[in-house]
Amino acid sequence: xxxxxxxxxxxxxxxxxxxxxxxxxxxxxxxxxxxxxxxxxxxxxxxxxxxxxxxxxxxxxxxxxxxxxxxxxxxxxxxxxxxxxxxxxxxxxxxxxxxxxxxxxxxxxxxxxxxxxxxxxxxxxxxxxxxxxxxxxxxxxxxxxxxxxxxxxxxxxxxxxxxxxxxxxxxxxxxxxxxxxxxxxxxxxxxxxxxxxxxxxxxxxxxxxx
Amino acid sequence: xxxxxxxxxxxxxxxxxxxxxxxxxxxxxxxxxxxxxxxxxxxxxxxxxxxxxxxxxxxxxxxxxxxxxxxxxxxxxxxxxxxxxxxxxxxxxxxxxxxxxxxxxxxxxxxxxxxxxxxxxxxxxxxxxxxxxxxxxxxxxxxxxxxxxxxxxxxxxxxxxxxxxxxxxxxxxxxxxxxxxxxxxxxxxxxxxxxxxxxxxxx
Numbered sequence: 001x002x003x004x005x006x007x008x009x010x011x012x013x014x015x016x017x018x019x020x021x022x023x024x025x026x027x028x029x030x031x032x033x034x035x036x037x038x039x040x041x042x043x044x045x046x047x048x049x050x051x052x053x054x055x056x057x058x059x060x061x062x063x064x065x066x067x068x069x070x071x072x073x074x075x076x077x078x079x080x081x082x083x084x085x086x087x088x089x090x091x092x093x094x095x096x097x098x099x100x101x102x103x104x105x106x107x108x109x110x111x112x113x114x115x116x117x118x119x120x121x122x123x124x125x126x127x128x129x130x131x132x133x134x135x136x137x138x139x140x141x142x143x144x145x146x147x148x149x150x151x152x153x154x155x156x157x158x159x160x161x162x163x164x165x166x167x168x169x170x171x172x173x174x175x176x177x178x179x180x181x182x183x184x185x186x187x188x189x190x191x192x193x194x195x196x197x198x199x200x201x202x203x204x205x206x207x208x209x210x
Numbered sequence: 211x212x213x214x215x216x217x218x219x220x221x222x223x224x225x226x227x228x229x230x231x232x233x234x235x236x237x238x239x240x241x242x243x244x245x246x247x248x249x250x251x252x253x254x255x256x257x258x259x260x261x262x263x264x265x266x267x268x269x270x271x272x273x274x275x276x277x278x279x280x281x282x283x284x285x286x287x288x289x290x291x292x293x294x295x296x297x298x299x300x301x302x303x304x305x306x307x308x309x310x311x312x313x314x315x316x317x318x319x320x321x322x323x324x325x326x327x328x329x330x331x332x333x334x335x336x337x338x339x340x341x342x343x344x345x346x347x348x349x350x351x352x353x354x355x356x357x358x359x360x361x362x363x364x365x366x367x368x369x370x371x372x373x374x375x376x377x378x379x380x381x382x383x384x385x386x387x388x389x390x391x392x393x394x395x396x397x398x399x400x401x402x403x404x405x406x407x408x409x410x411x412x413x
Contacts (some may be wrong), residue, residue: 007348007367007403008367008368009326009327010341010344010345010348011348011364012262012327013326013333013341014341014345026301027298027301029297030295030297030298030300030301031295031297031298032297032382033297033300034295034296034297034298034300035381036294036295036297042382046382046383049361049382050357050360050361051357053348053349053352053360053364054345056360056361056364056365057364057367057368060364060365060367060368060370061368062297062300062301063365063368063370063374063378064258064368064369064370065255065258065259065300065304066296066297066300067369067370067371067374168268169267169268169269170267172267172269172270172318203269203272204269205269206318
């Protein structure tokens with residue numbers, strides 16, 4: 001699969017080498033893709049696509065964006081399913097999933113401080129219960145697996161609480177940065193009160209660099 | 211075209227795509243439902259365009275999408291996107307998204323150079339030579355295939371659906387190929403392609 005991604009990347013760049021004689025411009029390709037190009041020009045452009053793989057790729061890129069579904073997402077899913085995962089990574093993935101599930105499910109049906117008593121699915125949908133906390137980043141730990149980038153932030157909140165937050169994607173903040181994190185949070189230990197919380201971020205914004 | 215349901219994508223009603231241009235016209239008329247549809251369409255388009263920039267983080271993608279959507283909505287509401295053809299609208303949105311992606315990168319990493327997939331400059335002379343050589347190898351390989359095979363392979367590689375490829379083969383070349391035949395041919399072509407050292411391609 002990697003070779004195909006490279007192929008697409010190379011074809012993307014091929015257009016930057018400069019148009020060769022007879023190559024089609026963006027406007028022509030767009031009109032050809034949406035069917036608004038006059039018949040004579042359509043015939044000429046179609047003939048060119050038979051011989052020029054660079055223009056064919058440019059045409060396909062526009063055509064894909066006029067598709068009713070998200071082919072890029074389907075490709076990514078296929079790649080994910082087709083990837084052979086080493087056993088260690090597989091174990092790490094399962095462990096991360098278990099921690100995440102535990103974090104979320106342990107919030108169901110309890111009084112949960114800042115989140116409130118919200119049905120889990122409503123909460124997960126992001127429609128309700130999300131809150132924003134601000135503070136300084138104390139630690140940034142990688143939690144990525146083979147196909148999924150993720151990390152965990154430890155934040156000393158401006159409200160005096162300590163937050164351990166799971167974040168999808170590669171880190172955008174560093175230790176010492178001041179950040180605002182939108183997400184869902186719950187106390188780590190009910191008996192200890194709400195001074196330490198864990199949660200899942202839906203958005204991280206760096207307010208100020210260290 | 212006012213009755214066309216505008217969901218996550220666009221379906222041509224008569225071989226031409228103009229549902230999108232119609233949608234933008236309705237947006238200009240302060241139609242709230244049209245703006246809601248615009249938002250859904252733009253989100254889907256942004257996901258596809260920004261998927262080409264793997265160096266961006268999810269937060270940066272979200273930022274780029276937000277910035278681009280606001281910019282495009284402003285252009286639409288002020289009547290500066292006047293195209294009657296969907297291809298041009300999609301092309302315009304793609305440029306807006308790519309610019310927003312570059313800005314998102316620069317905002318968060320002001321001292322770092324743009325990665326290759328985000329760069330807005332042409333290749334350096336050295337890159338140009340390497341790219342030209344690589345491209346020649348590629349063209350040598352696929353040049354041995356039939357034009358129809360090339361069409362199927364590149365279209366599939368870019369994520370175009372089998373149904374659309376079938377429709378395009380009919381529309382552009384008068385060729386009738388079943389969806390099953392398209393998929394089988396693509397998988398055979400894919401199996402012939404093997405990547406070798408340093409990006410060289412072998413059959």
